[in-house]
Amino acid sequence: MNSLMTVFSTVVGMSMTASYVALGVILIRLLLKRVPKIFSYLLWLAVFFRLVCPGSFTSVFSFLNVVKPAMLPDALPETLVMAGLENINYAINGTVDSSVGSTLPLDAVMGVSPLSMMMLTGSMVWITGVMVLLIWNIFSYFKIAGKIKTATLLDASLPHIYETDQISTPFVFGFRRPRIYLPAGISSRELPYVLAHETVHIKRRDYLIKPAAFLLLIIHWFNPLMWLCFALMVKDMEMSCDETVIRNKGQEIKADYSNSLLALAVQKNSFWQATPLAFGENNIKERIKNVIHYRKPRVWIGAAIIIVITALMIGFIANPINGTATGQKTYSGYAVDKLLANKTPYVGNASKVIALIDAMPLPEGVVRDKVELQTSAEPYGITINYRINNASAITAEDGIIGNVFDRNAILLFALVDNVQIINIRFADSTGQLEGYSWSKSRSRIEQVMQGDVRLYSDNIGKLKELIDRLSSVYVSYGYTDGNTVANNANKVKNCLEKIMTSPMASSNPYDYLNAHPAEVETIIAMDEKALPYLFSEFAKGGQTGLKGSLMEILCRKILGSEDIKYASTNHQDWYDSYKKHIQEITDKNSLVWVQDHYPKGVLILGGEQN
């Protein structure tokens, strides 16, 4: 399903780009009316190319420079596709595929947003159309193959020319060994011309080009312009084929050749019979006119036209130069152009949000991991997971203890209009900050910055001004209520140490707890804010003693209904089992689901929610 929608969006993107090129080719064709048709035939290569290749090379010469780059998607906007993917997955399997790195709006009532429904319906309709057309054409291909099965050799010495009374127009048929099939009873006057024409088709491999073009048409069947292109391309193919015959045999055969075309112009019930996999002949009137007017161009004119056509082709096939793709400008580590280009009103625009995050500097040794977007309900949030790969990243002056993440968060608040909360989580391979996370709310940032940071996102100058201000800003880490993760951890740690001091003689953890009601009460009152520290202590492993037993009791008290049934006295094992349980339901459902149903338990996943 996902891949289908991705493919569909790529196809729609290619179709849009190809439409611009097609319009260009159609216009130029009009100018080339008096020029040998081989040139317009060649021009279709540009459209062909656009329909096959999602990407291309960039060049200043690209005609598409006149079209706004925004109008030339190589695929539909990523958000749209991802919204589709996420929600469809959710609707079908009840999971959100995290591989795309975001969680997008799930329509609370339907479970699927109208946008993604549209995407799904669109790709379904498209693939159905492709299938129907394919099957219909394969069917008519075999129908013709059956008809010409009994075709007989015209002449035993010409092994590739057959005649049969089952067909009404001459055509070339076959992919590997193309053969010419003639309707029975072509008169000897027409025969040489018909054969000459069909032989040129074979020489030029038109019998392969036409089906290939038709296959592309099937893929782009929803684009009416492509049907027009196909018809015009076939016309150009036939006409340039006629011209080649005249060029080879000489001007003097024009009259006879035209007569032959006329003689063979049978009224066909062609619509149902015509198959692009065989060569029918069509639009006789225009072809005869073209034959009569055809003059073999002078060598230098021919050369000039070739040069012009080549230039046109490059113009059509090249992609416009994208301002941001080359010479990315940065300002104190921030890719300001990219930041401005990806400014977005909505958290839900995953591709833009991710582009913003990635346009900001990170301390050495830290890599961005998954990004999650909370867009289903307020507060709309962005959660960025980072992975710390070496210890120096933490202690370095511009490392994690510096305020690089705060600065980045403030910029996100400036550039993503409706984001209300930004969470940062760490997975730490060095173990020091494992599971650390902190959040910033817009109100807190506005407090610190004394105003709305969004006002800085209007232009480059303003944005640079904001970046300048940031270097002197320091926002304390912490939850939105001002309590910091570190504070909380210390609070729990102190209480726990105190509880463990007495009564030293006992081995029953409840004796310790009963001896320190105030400390126990403090921890219980902290509720889920106490859990990150407790979980992180368990995460170190080996908590099988008194501390482990106390921590287990406290954790399970706080978790309450989110706890699991567990009946053993191995405290570390309770933690491991509970973590496994949360991981399993996360895999089965989704992180979002777990956050909704296990708001406390989900904290056990700390910063390694991958």
Next chain:
Amino acid sequence: MENYKLFDAEYKFVSIVWEKEPVNSTELARLSLERLGWKKSTTYTVLRKLCERGILDNADAVVTSLVKKEEVQKYESQSLIEKNFEGSLPQFLTAFLDRKKLTAKEAEELKRIIEEAMQ
């Protein structure tokens, strides 16, 4: 009578049989490949159909014709005149001779045929 209607390809095939009969079916397949460009399977399919219609006979891999060339030609020319000249022989002859110059010998023969038909 209708089963004398032969398609172009069938007529060519039956012509080989008329020329070579009685002919071994393997030999017939070889001749069809050589003269008509047919695969062996096509030859056997067409042969089977013509046997079913009672035009050819295939007994122990020896093929013979059950319908003679003259009969088929007679049927063909009749249905041609029926279809295109409302069954009128003079109309057909006029149209036919319009495009074709007759040799003296052919004219003589035609005259004789017409006289015989008048009696």
